[in-house]
Amino acid sequence: MLSQRQDAILREVVRIFTDTGQPVGSKTLMNELPFHVSSATIRNEMAMLEEVGYLEKTHLSSGRIPSAMGYRYYLDHLVQPTSVPQDIAQRIDEDFGKTYHQIGDIIEQSAKILSHLTSYTAITLGPESSSIRLTGFRIVPLNAHQLMAIIVTSDNNVENNIYTVDDDFDTSLIEKIVNIVNDKLVGQPLNKVLQMLHSDVPAILSEYMYSTDGLLDMMDSLFKKAESEKYYVDGQLNLLNYANGDDMSEVQSLFSIINQSNDLRKLLDPSILDDGIKVRLGSELGSDALKNYSIITANYDVGHHGKGVIALLGPTTMHYSQLIGLLGEFRVELAKRLIDYYSRYDDS
Amino acid sequence: MLSQRQDAILREVVRIFTDTGQPVGSKTLMNELPFHVSSATIRNEMAMLEEVGYLEKTHLSSGRIPSAMGYRYYLDHLVQPTSVPQDIAQRIDEDFGKTYHQIGDIIEQSAKILSHLTSYTAITLGPESSSIRLTGFRIVPLNAHQLMAIIVTSDNNVENNIYTVDDDFDTSLIEKIVNIVNDKLVGQPLNKVLQMLHSDVPAILSEYMYSTDGLLDMMDSLFKKAESEKYYVDGQLNLLNYANGDDMSEVQSLFSIINQSNDLRKLLDPSILDDGIKVRLGSELGSDALKNYSIITANYDVGHHGKGVIALLGPTTMHYSQLIGLLGEFRVELAKRLIDYYSRYDDS
DNA sequence: TTTAGCACTATTCATACCTGAGTGCTAACA
DNA sequence: TGTTAGCACTCAGGTATGAATAGTGCTAAA
Numbered sequence: 001m002l003s004q005r006q007d008a009i010l011r012e013v014v015r016i017f018t019d020t021g022q023p024v025g026s027k028t029l030m031n032e033l034p035f036h037v038s039s040a041t042i043r044n045e046m047a048m049l050e051e052v053g054y055l056e057k058t059h060l061s062s063g064r065i066p067s068a069m070g071y072r073y074y075l076d077h078l079v080q081p082t083s084v085p086q087d088i089a090q091r092i093d094e095d096f097g098k099t100y101h102q103i104g105d106i107i108e109q110s111a112k113i114l115s116h117l118t119s120y121t122a123i124t125l126g127p128e129s130s131s132i133r134l135t136g137f138r139i140v141p142l143n144a145h146q147l148m149a150i151i152v153t154s155d156n157n158v159e160n161n162i163y164t165v166d167d168d169f170d171t172s173l174i175e176k177i178v179n180i181v182n183d184k185l186v187g188q189p190l191n192k193v194l195q196m197l198h199s200d201v202p203a204i205l206s207e208y209m210y211s212t213d214g215l216l217d218m219m220d221s222l223f224k225k226a227e228s229e230k231y232y233v234d235g236q237l238n239l240l241n242y243a244n245g246d247d248m249s250e251v252q253s254l255f256s257i258i259n260q261s262n263d264l265r266k267l268l269d270p271s272i273l274d275d276g277i278k279v280r281l282g283s284e285l286g287s288d289a290l291k292n293y294s295i296i297t298a299n300y301d302v303g304h305h306g307k308g309v310i311a312l313l314g315p316t317t318m319h320y321s322q323l324i325g326l327l328g329e330f331r332v333e334l335a336k337r338l339i340d341y342y343s344r345y346d347d348s
Numbered sequence: 349m350l351s352q353r354q355d356a357i358l359r360e361v362v363r364i365f366t367d368t369g370q371p372v373g374s375k376t377l378m379n380e381l382p383f384h385v386s387s388a389t390i391r392n393e394m395a396m397l398e399e400v401g402y403l404e405k406t407h408l409s410s411g412r413i414p415s416a417m418g419y420r421y422y423l424d425h426l427v428q429p430t431s432v433p434q435d436i437a438q439r440i441d442e443d444f445g446k447t448y449h450q451i452g453d454i455i456e457q458s459a460k461i462l463s464h465l466t467s468y469t470a471i472t473l474g475p476e477s478s479s480i481r482l483t484g485f486r487i488v489p490l491n492a493h494q495l496m497a498i499i500v501t502s503d504n505n506v507e508n509n510i511y512t513v514d515d516d517f518d519t520s521l522i523e524k525i526v527n528i529v530n531d532k533l534v535g536q537p538l539n540k541v542l543q544m545l546h547s548d549v550p551a552i553l554s555e556y557m558y559s560t561d562g563l564l565d566m567m568d569s570l571f572k573k574a575e576s577e578k579y580y581v582d583g584q585l586n587l588l589n590y591a592n593g594d595d596m597s598e599v600q601s602l603f604s605i606i607n608q609s610n611d612l613r614k615l616l617d618p619s620i621l622d623d624g625i626k627v628r629l630g631s632e633l634g635s636d637a638l639k640n641y642s643i644i645t646a647n648y649d650v651g652h653h654g655k656g657v658i659a660l661l662g663p664t665t666m667h668y669s670q671l672i673g674l675l676g677e678f679r680v681e682l683a684k685r686l687i688d689y690y691s692r693y694d695d696s
Numbered sequence: 697t698t699t700a701g702c703a704c705t706a707t708t709c710a711t712a713c714c715t716g717a718g719t720g721c722t723a724a725c726a
Numbered sequence: 727t728g729t730t731a732g733c734a735c736t737c738a739g740g741t742a743t744g745a746a747t748a749g750t751g752c753t754a755a756a
Contacts, residue, residue: 025718038730043719061718061736099562101494101512140488142500145692146449148508152490158510160496164449166692214447237600245593252585344493344514373749386699391750409705409749699756705749712743718736725730 002049002073008033009045010054011078014066018317023063068283071294071316075279081325088117092330096337103127103156106341108232110310110334115235118323120314121258124232127338128270129155129306131189132227137181139174147174149218153190153226155305156342161222163215176208177215190227197223231264242315244292253289258313268309270299277327281316292316296323300331302338310334350397350421356381357393358402359426362414366665371411416631419642419664423627429673436465440678444685451475451504454689456580458658458682463583466671468662469606472580475686476618477503477654479537480575485529487522495522497566501538501574503653504690509570511563524556525563538575545571579612590663592640601637606661616657618647625675629664640664646675648683653690658682 002010012032016024026039026046033042046064049055054070057063066074084092095113100106107126114122136152142162147169150160184200185193197220205212236258243251257263267285277298282290296318297311310331312323350358360380364372374387374394381390394412397403402418405411414422432440443461448454455474462470484500490510495517498508532548533541545568553560584606591599605611615633625646630638644666645659658679660671 023718027718039718040720040730040732041728044729047720057719059737061720062738063718099512101510101566136490138488138490140486140498142484142486142498142506143504146500146504146506148498148506150488150490150496152494156491156494158490158494158496160508162449162506164447218449237603240596240600240603243596245596248588248591248593252588255585255588371749375749388699388701388751389697392698395751405750407706407749409751410707411749697756700754702751702753704751706747707749708745708747710743710745712741714741715739717738720733720735722733723731726728 002052002054005035005037006045006049007078008035009042010049010066010070010074013046013055013064014071014074014078017065018319021317023058023065025063028063068281068316071281072284075320079320079324081328082321083325084329088326089329092117092333096333100341102158103338103341104230104232106334106337107230107308108234110330111232111234114310114312114326114330115238117326118312118314119235119238119241120312120318120323121233121235121238123258123264123268123309123311123313125229125264125268125270125309127155127300127302127306127308128229129304132157133189134186134193134223134226137178137186139178141169141171141174144168149222151222151226157226159222159225161218161225163218165214173208177205180204181219190223194220194223194227229261229265231261231268233258233264239313242293250289254293257287257289267295268297268311270307270309275299275301277324277331279320279324294318296320296327298327298331300335300338302335302342305338305342308334350400350402353383353385354393354397355426356383357390358397358414358418358422361394361403361412362419362422362426365413366667369665371406371413373411376411416629416664419629420632423668427668427672429676430669431673432677436674437677440465440681444681448689450506451686451689452578452580454682454685455578455656456582458678459580459582462658462660462674462678463586465674466660466662467583467586467589468660468666468671469581469583469586471606471612471616471657471659471661473577473612473616473618473657475503475648475650475654475656476577477652480505481537482534482541482571482574485526485534487526489517489519489522492516497570499570499574505574507570507573509566509573511566513562521556525553528552529567538571542568542571542575577609577613579609579616581606581612587661590641598637602641605635605637615643616645616659618655618657623647623649625672625679627668627672642666644668644671644675646679648679648686650683650686650690653686656682656686 009029012029013024016028016032026042029042030037030039046055050057050064053067054073055064056067058065092113096109103126107124111122111124133154134151135154138150140148140150142148145164147163148160149163150158152158185196188196197216202212202216205215209215236255239251239254277296279294279296282293292315293313294316295311295313297309299307299309301307310327312327357377360377361372364376364380374390377390378385378387394403398405398412401415402421403412404415406413440461444457451474455472459470459472481502482499483502486498488496488498490496493512495511495513496508497511498506500506533544536544545564550560550564553563557563584603587599587602625644627642627644630641640663641661642664643659643661645657647655647657649655658675660675
């Protein structure tokens with residue numbers, strides 16, 4: 001356990017280092033600390049903090065910077081979230097202020113707002129309820145050769161695929177297909193739907209059609225779209241502000257991580273997150289490309305519609321106190337707006 | 349006009365410089381040129397080439413690199429497109445090899461193939477015919493509060509928007525709306541449609557509806573989607589391979605250019621392009637961010653369905669001879685596949 | 697017109713030096 | 727026992743210096 005004075009010193013080192021980016025020396029600290037002790041005393045304390053592993057030097061005679069452990073301790077014990085200033089709160093409200101026709105639009109807008117506000121990279125994920133069901137299926141003929149297949153799911157998500165057929169299609173056949181899907185698949189959970197699509201459905205379809213492959217492929221991709229988690233990423237380019245220019249390959253792997261939902265799932269899986277806000281340092285994430293970055297995640301809760309995640313990705317030296325404060329209010333605001341959306345339109 | 353020997357020297361300087369990235373000296377040239385003259389002679393010739401502005405030095409006693417003018421001359425007179433090797437041609441064929449349900453998918457796949465093949469950034473634009481007409485309009489109820497509006501255009505493009513209404517909607521009203529659109533707008537060119545949407549349509553609609561704003565907004569955005577050119581960009585991250593690391597803001601503006609269709613339109617507007625393949629150097633493009641890059645554009649022709657553009661964006665020191673050869677064959681291949689697609693499904 | 701030769705120039709690399717910011721340690725002090 | 731002043735020490739970073747290298751331009755001869 002650290003003494004109060006050591007706490008204060010560590011907190012101040014983090015603050016100054018995030019502000020200036022430079023290692024912090026004993027004299028600087030002496031002038032910034034809220035109490036007065038000599039620089040020699042501070043040197044003694046810092047030597048101790050270094051011994052326990054919370055501070056480190058960039059070279060033998062440099063000032064100190066917080067180590068990964070030091071950041072961890074800071075985040076766990078010392079950080080003091082600041083509350084969101086009035087004008088920012090108002091701006092969030094304004095930026096949200098339009099009518100949304102889909103949940104995805106709200107989630108997407110959240111990412112936009114957060115990345116603009118922070119100039120970091122924002123990643124948001126819509127609410128996930130454990131069991132999404134298929135609630136609607138339509139086939140709409142578009143012209144002589146094209147159809148649109150549309151599905152609606154219990155989370156109010158809509159997906160569509162276009163399907164092109166060589167020869168003119170048979171209206172009664174389409175009706176048949178719609179009936180089969182309505183009969184067998186609508187009402188089922190999505191994973192069940194996908195499973196049945198490959199077990200039960202082919203046999204039934206082949207009673208009416210000669211070649212079922214193309215149709216099944218199309219429906220498979222359609223259901224998979226509905227099942228896949230849709231991450232919205234905004235402010236990717238902000239990463240370039242903090243990237244160090246002489247290792248472009250690092251930047252590349254960073255970009256490819258945030259553009260692959262597989263990688264994002266590993267980072268942001270809502271099930272592994274406790275409630276509330278959590279900061280994970282790059283060194284704790286096991287990914288080499290992320291080692292100089294950290295991720296602040298917050299989840300939000302929309303009752304029986306599930307939980308979602310909002311996250312900020314930035315360099316380890318982010319302004320945690322402000323950002324944690326911001327996310328703390330943002331998650332509530334977002335949940336409120338989503339609940340509002342559901343309450344107005346939901347008919348499940 | 350340059351002598352044959354000067355041509356050969358300039359061509360060789362370009363070749364060596366694109367291979368090595370280093371300024372080219374007289375001794376190196378002496379060993380690489382297909383004929384033998386002493387390094388002193390080469391120095392004399394290079395001094396002339398510098399005088400007319402085709403070569404320049406990085407410093408007083410360095411080797412020469414091609415100037416922008418030199419590149420221009422090289423591209424206009426000296427470049428010799430190489431033909432595409434068998435295995436590459438085959439790979440293109442394989443990478444194209446699946447069934448496409450929409451033209452956009454083919455165009456998108458083109459960008460993928462090109463960027464993977466070249467490791468530069470590929471930008472593709474679908475065929476644009478001068479007058480696209482609205483050929484179909486549907487409204488599909490999804491559930492108690494949501495509708496999907498779908499439009500089809502004469503270029504076989506399909507767009508949709510989801511529209512959410514507060515209260516339960518009136519099926520007969522929807523029918524009315526569909527009838528009005530079919531009556532007044534379907535068959536018209538898209539720009540006319542957009543114009544009428546704001547002149548004639550509001551008055552007609554307001555006979556049946558209390559509030560028309562939301563509906564009109566939705567339809568406006570839908571028609572605009574159909575009208576806007578859709579650029580497909582692939583291999584953005586390749587830009588990082590050639591970016592110089594200590595000016596991140598340059599990289600940022602580069603990225604924002606290729607992500608804004610407005611900027612892309614300026615660069616790739618098919619109407620300003622002659623037929624065939626054209627290389628434009630960054631210095632000729634007037635954009636500061638592009639000054640170290642160049643764009644190779646090629647258009648392709650699908651008869652009365654219009655013309656489209658494929659382009660490669662990379663550093664000024666690209667391997668033009670190979671790339672021009674590649675695009676030369678690719679544009680034909682792409683056109684062939686599009687014509688094939690149209691011939692199978694088109695019913696216009 | 698071409699070439700050999702030479703004087704000249706700029707980059708690059710290593711080496712050396714200096715300064716400033718910072719440390720650790722010791723001895724004195726409260 | 728904790729705090730402080732003082733001092734010797736260290737290292738990064740900037741600047742100067744010199745040698746090696748790769749190139750040039752120019753002149754005079756072939």
